[in-house]
Amino acid sequence: MRVDLGNALETTPGLTTETLDRLDDRVAAAHERIAAGMADDEFGYAALTLPETADPDAIHAAVDGFDRPEAVLTVGIGGSALGAATLSNALASDVDAYVLDNVDPDDARALLADLPLDDTVVNVVSKSGTTAETLANFLVVREAMADAGVDWTERTLVTTGASGNLRELADRHDLPSLPVPDGVPGRFSVLSTVGLAVAALQGHDVEAVLAGGRDGMDALAGSLYESPAYAYGAATYALAERGALTNAVMPYAESLETFAEWFAQLWAESLGKDGLGQTPARALGATDQHSQLQLYRAGPPDKLVTLVRPTERADAPIPETDLDGLAYLGGSSLGDLLDAEFEATEASLAAAGVPNVRVEVDRVDERALGELLFGMEAACVLYGELASVSTFTQPAVEWGKKAARGLLGGGDFAEAEAVDEKRELRIE
Numbered sequence: 001m002r003v004d005l006g007n008a009l010e011t012t013p014g015l016t017t018e019t020l021d022r023l024d025d026r027v028a029a030a031h032e033r034i035a036a037g038m039a040d041d042e043f044g045y046a047a048l049t050l051p052e053t054a055d056p057d058a059i060h061a062a063v064d065g066f067d068r069p070e071a072v073l074t075v076g077i078g079g080s081a082l083g084a085a086t087l088s089n090a091l092a093s094d095v096d097a098y099v100l101d102n103v104d105p106d107d108a109r110a111l112l113a114d115l116p117l118d119d120t121v122v123n124v125v126s127k128s129g130t131t132a133e134t135l136a137n138f139l140v141v142r143e144a145m146a147d148a149g150v151d152w153t154e155r156t157l158v159t160t161g162a163s164g165n166l167r168e169l170a171d172r173h174d175l176p177s178l179p180v181p182d183g184v185p186g187r188f189s190v191l192s193t194v195g196l197a198v199a200a201l202q203g204h205d206v207e208a209v210l211a212g213g214r215d216g217m218d219a220l221a222g223s224l225y226e227s228p229a230y231a232y233g234a235a236t237y238a239l240a241e242r243g244a245l246t247n248a249v250m251p252y253a254e255s256l257e258t259f260a261e262w263f264a265q266l267w268a269e270s271l272g273k274d275g276l277g278q279t280p281a282r283a284l285g286a287t288d289q290h291s292q293l294q295l296y297r298a299g300p301p302d303k304l305v306t307l308v309r310p311t312e313r314a315d316a317p318i319p320e321t322d323l324d325g326l327a328y329l330g331g332s333s334l335g336d337l338l339d340a341e342f343e344a345t346e347a348s349l350a351a352a353g354v355p356n357v358r359v360e361v362d363r364v365d366e367r368a369l370g371e372l373l374f375g376m377e378a379a380c381v382l383y384g385e386l387a388s389v390s391t392f393t394q395p396a397v398e399w400g401k402k403a404a405r406g407l408l409g410g411g412d413f414a415e416a417e418a419v420d421e422k423r424e425l426r427i428e
């Protein structure tokens with residue numbers, strides 16, 4: 001993973017090398033704190049040791065009991081689904097991967113109608129084992145399997161905490177199961193059983209993903225000038241301090257579109273505390289040059305753009321053409337065009353004084369993904385240290401959970417009563 005901060009200097013908002021130099025002392029202190037937390041396996045910091053503590057043999061043992069399936073369906077939400085989805089959508093496999101991470105009846109019905117349930121492994125994931133969406137979806141999937149004459153106990157893998165509904169279910173039915181690592185918030189759990197079981201089922205090189213994570217660990221240092229992850233975390237923090245309250249993450253690779261979704265949870269749920277934070281916007285290059293770029297370049301000077309790309313990729317030639325004005329495309333390639341668009345967008349933002357940071361990986365493979373995912377986790381932890389926020393908790397999500405549960409008769413919650421007090425101004 002390589003980071004280039006050049007286009008975040010002398011922009012609006014912007015940084016200077018003096019800013020970064022002054023910040024580097026705080027980065028060194030934050031690194032000390034992070035390193036100590038990793039060494040002591042402290043809650044949250046433990047996520048940054050997963051490349052060393054994750055047990056690929058246990059993952060293989062749990063999934064090897066299933067014949068190679070036609071499909072794998074992950075039933076989870078947030079960090080219990082997005083990590084696995086990021087890896088599945090980035091890497092090719094002849095095992096199709098699907099995710100049920102919402103409770104949209106149309107979507108669930110359509111998905112279950114299409115799935116070969118007798119040749120699908122259902123990977124149900126919940127750290128708490130109590131997440132309403134995940135448990136509700138699992139009950140629906142389980143009934144669909146029964147209706148299809150499939151023995152769900154033969155097709156289900158459970159990844160969950162040491163206690164709770166899913167752990168009890170796995171124990172009761174002797175289901176293959178994997179533990180969710182202690183001390184690791186869901187959004188930081190991709191480099192563990194939570195994100196890697198599906199990768200193993202799809203035949204991806206789990207060890208290579210973890211090796212990439214170890215590459216990221218090795219690249220942590222007491223200076224932002226020596227650590228791409230810390231450079232990214234420090235620069236995004238300093239830009240937020242100067243008004244860049246939105247971070248538009250724009251990968252120039254379809255295979256990294258879900259990575260931007262994973263990043264959004266990591267960044268928002270970790271850093272959105274005490275009235276602080278930086279809103280992650282999900283974009284895709286080159287597609288969103290024809291949509292959101294107008295706002296990024298000419299809207300309020302309150303954002304930075306993170307441009308992500310692999311520098312090596314398969315390519316596809318563009319046939320010669322005599323179409324007026326388009327002959328220049330002929331004989332080129334889609335990759336050349338995508339690279340030209342990346343560099344043009346980068347320069348376009350710089351010309352408008354919009355801060356942008358370039359993040360590059362060699363290619364989208366297991367090892368590079370492991371390093372990129374680890375790097376963004378470390379960047380997030382550093383940002384949280386610099387911002388002095390509680391990076392590893394997410395108390396603000398609980399209010400809505402209680403309200404929804406109360407509305408469904410799952411208990412007496414003041415939050416549910418507050419729903420009835422909605423102020424209305426209806427326009428029909």
Ligand SMILES: O=P(O)(O)OC[C@H]1O[C@](O)(CO)[C@@H](O)[C@@H]1O
Nearest residue numbers: 078079080126127128131186397
């Ligand atoms: O794995 P669980 O416990 O089902 O939680 C799923 C997601 O819900 C949250 O706890 C927020 O409600 C996320 O932090 C987490 O990734």
